[in-house]
Amino acid sequence: MIEVTNLVKRYRDLVAVDGISFKVEKGEVLGFLGPNGAGKTTTMRILTGASPATSGKALVAGFDVFEQPLEVKRRVGYLPEQPPLYDDLDTRSYLQFVARIKGLRGEKQKNEIERVIAACNLESVRRRRLGELSKGFRQRVGLAQALLGDPEVLILDEPTIGLDPNQIVEVRTLIQKLAEKHTVILSTHYLPEVIQLCKRVVIVHRGRIAANDTLENLTAGGRSLEQTFYDLTQQ
Amino acid sequence: MRNVFAIVRKELLQYFTTSVAYWVFAVFSLVTSFFFIRILTFFQRSIMLNSQMRPQMLQYMNFTDQVLAPLFYNAAVILIFVAPFLTMRLIAEERRARTFDLLLTNPVTPFQIALGKYLASLVVLLVMVLLTLVYPLLVSAYAEVGAVAWSTVFTGLLGIFLLGASFTAIGMFVSSLTQSQVVAAFLTFLVLLLLWVVGWAGADNAGLAREILTGLSAIEHIRGFAKGVIDLKDLAYYASLIGLGLFFTHRSIETLRWR
Numbered sequence: 246m247i248e249v250t251n252l253v254k255r256y257r258d259l260v261a262v263d264g265i266s267f268k269v270e271k272g273e274v275l276g277f278l279g280p281n282g283a284g285k286t287t288t289m290r291i292l293t294g295a296s297p298a299t300s301g302k303a304l305v306a307g308f309d310v311f312e313q314p315l316e317v318k319r320r321v322g323y324l325p326e327q328p329p330l331y332d333d334l335d336t337r338s339y340l341q342f343v344a345r346i347k348g349l350r351g352e353k354q355k356n357e358i359e360r361v362i363a364a365c366n367l368e369s370v371r372r373r374r375l376g377e378l379s380k381g382f383r384q385r386v387g388l389a390q391a392l393l394g395d396p397e398v399l400i401l402d403e404p405t406i407g408l409d410p411n412q413i414v415e416v417r418t419l420i421q422k423l424a425e426k427h428t429v430i431l432s433t434h435y436l437p438e439v440i441q442l443c444k445r446v447v448i449v450h451r452g453r454i455a456a457n458d459t460l461e462n463l464t465a466g467g468r469s470l471e472q473t474f475y476d477l478t479q480q
Numbered sequence: 481m482r483n484v485f486a487i488v489r490k491e492l493l494q495y496f497t498t499s500v501a502y503w504v505f506a507v508f509s510l511v512t513s514f515f516f517i518r519i520l521t522f523f524q525r526s527i528m529l530n531s532q533m534r535p536q537m538l539q540y541m542n543f544t545d546q547v548l549a550p551l552f553y554n555a556a557v558i559l560i561f562v563a564p565f566l567t568m569r570l571i572a573e574e575r576r577a578r579t580f581d582l583l584l585t586n587p588v589t590p591f592q593i594a595l596g597k598y599l600a601s602l603v604v605l606l607v608m609v610l611l612t613l614v615y616p617l618l619v620s621a622y623a624e625v626g627a628v629a630w631s632t633v634f635t636g637l638l639g640i641f642l643l644g645a646s647f648t649a650i651g652m653f654v655s656s657l658t659q660s661q662v663v664a665a666f667l668t669f670l671v672l673l674l675l676w677v678v679g680w681a682g683a684d685n686a687g688l689a690r691e692i693l694t695g696l697s698a699i700e701h702i703r704g705f706a707k708g709v710i711d712l713k714d715l716a717y718y719a720s721l722i723g724l725g726l727f728f729t730h731r732s733i734e735t736l737r738w739r
Contacts, residue, residue: 293585296737318587329582331490333497338490345486346586374497390582 246271246398246428247292252301254287261287263452264301269445274424276443276460277432280478284452285432286326289400292430293323306397319348322396324404328387332376336367336386339375340393347394361389364419380407388416392423399429405438417441436470446470450478483588487596491570492603500569501604508555508562508608515554516547516615523547544629545707548616552636552706555612556699559644560672566604567651568665570597571733576659580736590733594652594726601648609641632708639705642718643698647672649725656732672698 247269254262262284269275279285290296292303294314302309308316331339340361344354362368365385370378375386384407391399404420405413413435420442423429431442439446439460446463448456455477456463463473495501523546530537574580583593613633620628651668658664679697682690694700698721701714 290581295581295584315587315589318585321585323581323585325578325581325585327578329577329579331494331579332577333494334490338493342486342490342493343582343586345489346483346583346588348482348587350482 246273246306247430248302248304249288249292250302252288252291252303253299254284254291254296255299260452262291262298265449265452265454267447267454267457269428269430271428272424272426273445274420274429274431274443276439276446277430277449278434278436278439278446278474279449279455283449283478285449286402288449289323289402289430289432290325293321293400294318295323295325320396321398321400322391322393324387324391324399324401326402326406328383329390330375330383330386333374335372335374336362336370336378337372339386340389343390344393349394357393357395361392364392365389366415381409381412384408385412385416388419397428399423399427401429402432403434404431405433405435413438436474440464440470448474448477483592484596484599487583487588487593488600488603491597491600494569495600495604498569500565501607504562504566504604505608505611508558509611509614511558512551512555512612512615515558516551519547519550519554543619543623543627544632547619548628548633548636549706551612551615552640553699553702555609555640556643556702557676559640559647560669560676560699562608563605563644563647563651563672564665564668566601567648567655567668568661569655570601570652571656571729572658572661572664575736576661584737591730593733594729598649598652598726598729601652602645605644605648606641609637609644612637612640629708632706635708635710636706638710639702639714642705642715642722643702646698646718646721646725649722649729653725653728653732656729656736675699 249268250266252262252265253260265284265288277285277289287296291298292305292310294310294317297311304310305317306320308320310317334342337358340358341354344357349357362371365388367382367385367389370382375383378386384404388401388404391401401420405416408416417438420429420431424442431439433439443460445459446456447454456473460470464470523543527538527541530541571580574583616628616630616633650671651664654668654671655664658667675696675698679694679700682693682697682700685693701717704711704714
């Protein structure tokens with residue numbers, strides 16, 4: 246579903262991503278880990294078409310991100326690190342706008358908006374200005390936006406950050422449900438989340454792949470994921 | 481095209497929920513009404529003076545040319561101060577709030593983004609320009625029939641609209657260069673100011689230099705419209721500013737992805 250080959254991203258004198266390659270199969274939830282500044286967000290921004298790579302190739306849902314960006318964008322839902330909300334709009338008009346630029350019209354648009362409002366528990370803030378919402382709600386509106394149109398691929402950059410423990414459980418359950426039909430790349434710093442949701446994990450460190458393996462292998466021999474993560478990202 | 485309209489709707493919603501549009505309307509009306517009253521009082525006084533001293537001059541006095549034309553000219557100058565506030569938010573704010581990524585990761589093209597934002601600012605501009613209609617309407621309600629030459633009024637409004645459309649095109653481009661709305665507004669204001677004062681420099685010169693400098697001045701091109709004359713060279717001037725503004729905004733959005 247997603248195939249990344251030798252991806253490189255350079256900013257002037259800084260190499261943010263230094264030849265990353267990995268694959269994600271259809272219906273898989275990939276845990277995308279790494280310390281801050283390892284190149285996770287940059288990689289995800291490239292996959293969603295927000296920013297072009299310096300070199301390398303990325304295929305999403307069979308389309309090349311650089312050759313056919315619009316086809317890729319139609320099939321990817323993206324929740325960036327900071328949810329992209331217009332503070333002056335209310336939840337409903339915001340979701341309406343996103344649904345429109347995703348090409349959803351008429352009945353379908355209405356149904357989709359109702360579906361994501363229900364899925365992300367936003368009923369109570371439907372008419373509230375986004376600027377007034379608490380961090381947890383903002384995060385969930387951001388997630389709702391990514392789910393609109395039921396895209397095949399979901400790229401979620403720290404989706405549970407800023408949520409309270411109850412909300413974290415809700416969002417995890419939601420992602421687990423999504424995992425049945427969707428391909429998900431999940432970046433997070435909460436390792437228990439990875440253990441609960443992901444079968445395979447990619448760990449990046451300083452722009453390179455430090456590990457690309459199943460969760461089982463990474464935690465083999467009674468090692469904790471924390472220990473593995475620490476060992477791989479210390480040098 | 482549907483994507484463009486989606487963006488237009490969203491931008492208009494923001495113009496009105498943030499009340500930017502209302503403030504712009506209010507300030508523009510306040511200042512134009514001030515000029516209208518001043519020019520009208522001056523016109524009345526010259527009628528009185530002429531009727532006592534030189535009655536033969538009265539036949540040359542005409543409301544449209546002596547009140548509305550200068551009013552339109554003044555409205556054009558006011559636009560220099562108002563237009564930057566209309567456009568400063570357009571792209572700078574999206575970059576600061578990181579919502580620009582939302583546009584970049586959805587199936588819309590940079591050109592659709594630029595066009596949608598631009599059309600939304602034109603809608604607000606159009607309403608603002610139409611507010612100026614209140615002055616000729618007021619006068620025609622009280623004056624004898626034929627006092628207001630409506631064809632001149634409409635070419636004048638067209639001129640102001642085209643001038644404003646050029647200013648917003650420039651403002652949108654400047655807004656794409658920075659993440660700060662204040663910087664965007666200030667830089668836009670500087671550029672527009674330059675497009676005005678270059679005409680003064682023209683007046684100080686003679687020959688070819690004068691031709692070129694006044695030709696560059698955005699405000700000079702409104703004179704024809706204010707008198708009821710639609711000149712191809714004025715249309716071409718505004719069309720090129722609008723075209724350049726849109727083109728550079730499009731390029732600028734393209735390069736934003738690379739940063």
